[in-house]
Each structure stands twice: as structure tokens, then as C-alpha cells.
Amino acid sequence: MNGKLTLSRYNILLKDSKENYIVYNSRTNSLLKIPEEFYYLLKKETDLEEFDQDTKNLCIQHKVFVNHDEDDVFYRLKKMEANSFSYSSKILSLTILPTSNCNFCCEYCFETDKKKSVMSDKTIDDLIRFINSHHHTDLQLTWFGGEPLLAQKQIRTILFRIKTETHANLLFHSIVTNGYCLNNNALQLFKEYPLNDMQITIDGTKEHHDQSRILKNKKGTFDVIISNLKNTLKELPECIISIRVNINQKNKDEFPKIWNYFQQEFETYRSRIFVYPGIIKVKDEQNKCWTCETLFSKERSEFFYELNDQTNIPVSFYPSFKSKGCIATMTNGFVIGSEGEIYKCWSEVGDLQKSVGNIHCPEKMDAEKNSKYIIGGSCFEAEECKTCSILPICSGGCPRERISNLFEGTHYELCSIYKDPRILAKSLELHYSKKEKI
Amino acid sequence: MNEFKKKSAFNIQVLEGVDPMSDVSLAEIRGGIIGCPCKAGTLILKPCDCNKGSQTVLPPIKPNSALGCDEVQPYLSFE
Numbered sequence: 078m079n080g081k082l083t084l085s086r087y088n089i090l091l092k093d094s095k096e097n098y099i100v101y102n103s104r105t106n107s108l109l110k111i112p113e114e115f116y117y118l119l120k121k122e123t124d125l126e127e128f129d130q131d132t133k134n135l136c137i138q139h140k141v142f143v144n145h146d147e148d149d150v151f152y153r154l155k156k157m158e159a160n161s162f163s164y165s166s167k168i169l170s171l172t173i174l175p176t177s178n179c180n181f182c183c184e185y186c187f188e189t190d191k192k193k194s195v196m197s198d199k200t201i202d203d204l205i206r207f208i209n210s211h212h213h214t215d216l217q218l219t220w221f222g223g224e225p226l227l228a229q230k231q232i233r234t235i236l237f238r239i240k241t242e243t244h245a246n247l248l249f250h251s252i253v254t255n256g257y258c259l260n261n262n263a264l265q266l267f268k269e270y271p272l273n274d275m276q277i278t279i280d281g282t283k284e285h286h287d288q289s290r291i292l293k294n295k296k297g298t299f300d301v302i303i304s305n306l307k308n309t310l311k312e313l314p315e316c317i318i319s320i321r322v323n324i325n326q327k328n329k330d331e332f333p334k335i336w337n338y339f340q341q342e343f344e345t346y347r348s349r350i351f352v353y354p355g356i357i358k359v360k361d362e363q364n365k366c367w368t369c370e371t372l373f374s375k376e377r378s379e380f381f382y383e384l385n386d387q388t389n390i391p392v393s394f395y396p397s398f399k400s401k402g403c404i405a406t407m408t409n410g411f412v413i414g415s416e417g418e419i420y421k422c423w424s425e426v427g428d429l430q431k432s433v434g435n436i437h438c439p440e441k442m443d444a445e446k447n448s449k450y451i452i453g454g455s456c457f458e459a460e461e462c463k464t465c466s467i468l469p470i471c472s473g474g475c476p477r478e479r480i481s482n483l484f485e486g487t488h489y490e491l492c493s494i495y496k497d498p499r500i501l502a503k504s505l506e507l508h509y510s511k512k513e514k515i
Numbered sequence: 516m517n518e519f520k521k522k523s524a525f526n527i528q529v530l531e532g533v534d535p536m537s538d539v540s541l542a543e544i545r546g547g548i549i550g551c552p553c554k555a556g557t558l559i560l561k562p563c564d565c566n567k568g569s570q571t572v573l574p575p576i577k578p579n580s581a582l583g584c585d586e587v588q589p590y591l592s593f594e
Contacts, residue, residue: 099530106534115525131524139533395531509530 175228218250226258249273259305281331321355394504399472
């Protein structure tokens, strides 16, 4: 190593509740317990060359001590990695809405006021042309809606035509469904075109779920979904199923009950069915920020601390590296609406103001809007992220919320929950306390 | 400071070592992203015995398959 050693900007020096002194480095995701004297020497920004060689070697290995420009080089590499992902031409990633119709009428649905339609033959023709216009070998699909299983005929047609009329290799496909229409026809379809992953939303226990996730005739849906899930697990042995349990301030205490229910009811399928809390974000009337129904960082962390203290639900408190982006920041990622509209984000489907183009005339893609997502959605364009000590474990938040803050004057919270040093300290302490008990 | 320097190494305990996924050259095996992280949620996988580290994935991606490890032990992500 050449040049003068310096402390990495990715170090976080903390003192835990038991007076342990620790240094966490978000670049290597490593954690060191250090003596008090060492802690204060680091705090005082002592000349690092003064330390003994063993100490220096250990700290260099964990990137606590770095060459004077090493963090800048790392940042550039991470930015290059993120850009490579955004501009990669290896994979075409499509989220397709074969219909915007839905058989449910959930009170919190963000698509209720949107126009309803089923994908027409003409739109499917243009979708196949759109896929063929991208010279990719690999294709990733997600079926989304509305309720996509209301359009099984369209899904079957699209899959058949991808197989027979395109050169795309369907790498995998997944579906976001309410689970109510997972009938024998749907299972037969996904046996013919093996489905890799399915996400179903449950709103808590039967009692709670049947109040909010209801059919248009107000009838509850819990029992049918559970019955369909059992069939699905039996009939589609390769499919991984994620159960998203919507959580807000009102029902957060329900989560352990529903988690335990799934553990017992689906005991033999535990390796293929995962139940997790989906923290609902509720916007205010002006769409400017989240309302108090939303669980913010402090409430979110308390929710997980309580799970850890009061239940046997396994929670990992240790940070991990975050993804490089999402479909919104990929040049080859698109959400295709049921009428052929193209969006960059799932939550904007049906809002024509947010559409970036249409597969009926893909050459007229709105470059200005597209650039907002791809460039503006990236945390690597933000000055405050450039020097942030937790950048590697924070993706910079949701790209759509980032561009909304940039261009629409909103104030969404973008930073990782670990940005709060009290939360980071407690999380790390919980992690290594657990390890010490093992 | 002088009292410490070059006498003996500080007693530093490594509680968590360097995560292999911090190596930028491994970036390619991190898998793709489908859809929106906000809607899909994330699962964190328990680091498996192959010592290749933990991986944050979105549910549509089969956990750890890119790392050649089939062991799936999901933990709820704190975030």
C-alpha cells in the first residue's frame, strides 16, 4: 500500500449499551470489538502510522485504515458497478399487466381510480415485436396487475408466443397475485411454463384479512387463498412462494399470529414458503409525504425489536449490501400496462402522466422522463450519498421517491434505517449478543 | 499514543469478518432485480456453511442459487 494511511469514511465508531467499543465498516461489512484506548485514539484522528504493524495489518484488512484515496476509488467502482447494471444489455426485464382488472376491492389499493382493461391481441402482437426489438438472450418476466390471473388466456398466449416467435430465453418468471384465482387452470398453465416465484399478500389473520382484502361483493377471501396455496405448493414443487403481510400502525401486532399460523399450517413446505412483513407506506392527500399510519425508521426498528424479544421469529439485524437499483433505473427494464403503456415503476401503472412511452410506437419513448428515472433515481448522482458512511449498505432508497423529491418537491425518507447511529448500534449489539449465546 | 506504539498489537476482536460480497469482482453473481424492492420486500439469508457470505435477495430470485448453495434459511430482514 502506498501513501498515507487514513481512517475510512465507511467506519462507524460506536459504544454499545454494555460499554463495549466497536468499529463497524460498511465497505467490508465487518465488525471489530476494540479496546477503549484504541477507540479514543481513532476518535482523536491519531496518526495511524504510529500504530504497531499487527494493528495496522488487521485494520487494513478490514478497510478500517485505508490509503488516502482508496475510498474514492471504491466509490468510483461502486458507481461503475451500478451503471453497468443500469445500462446492461444482457437481460430484458419486463413486468407485464395482462389486465388492470381486479376481483378485490381493498381500501388501500393505489389502482382503484385507474382505467380497467384486458390486454388485446393487437397489444400482444406489439409486445412480441417489442421483445424482438431488444436483442437480448435472457428475459425476466413478472406478471402483475390488477389481478393477473383474471387474464390467464393472455398470459398463456404471451408465454407461447415468446417461446415460438422470439429468440428470448425465458430465464425465469414470477407473479404477484392475490391468490384467489389460483385454480386448476392456473396451476396447469404454470406447470407448462414453470413458474419460479409467486408473491401473495395477506393482511393478517383471517379476521383482519377478511375485513380488508375482500371481493367486490364484500365477501372475505382468506379461506380460498389458503386452500389454493396448499394446492399450489403440492402441484408446483419448484415454485418459491412469498407471503407478504401488509403492516401498518394498526395491525403491526398481528404479524406474529399470522407468521405462526403459516409455520404450523404449512409445516412441510417451510423451505418454499416465506412470510415477511410488508411495511405499507401511506401518502398524505397532497402526495407529498407519508402519513402517520406509516411505520417510520423508529417504529420499524421497534417493530423488529419486539419480534426479536417476544417471539421466536428469526430476525437478522446485521446489515447487508444493498442492490444496485431496480427496474426503474434499468435502461432495459419496463412495466407494460394492459393497453401497451410503458412505465418505469410498478406503483405508477395506470397513471398516464408517468408513462414513458407505448409499445405500439416504441420509437417515441420519452427520453426526458426516462432519464429522470435512470439518472435521477441513482444515489450515485447525489452529493450527500457520495460521502455517506453507510452507502454500501444503503441503496439510496426507492428511486421513484428519490426523483419525486428531486422534481416534485416531496420529502420522502430515502436513507437506510441504519443511518441513525442509535439504531445501528443497537442492531449490531443484538447481532453479536445472539452470536455469543450460540 | 507513544505508550502504545510498537509495543504490542491492540486486543482487537473480529466479531464479523470481511464479507466476501464486498469484492466488486463478485458483483456479477449478485443476481438481477425484478420489479420494485418496496413492493416485493426483501429476505436476508442466513450465511450458509459454504462461507460465501450472506446475500440480500428479492423473493423472485431463488436464494443463493447463484452462489451454488441450495440451503435456504430465511431470516426476516430488519429493514
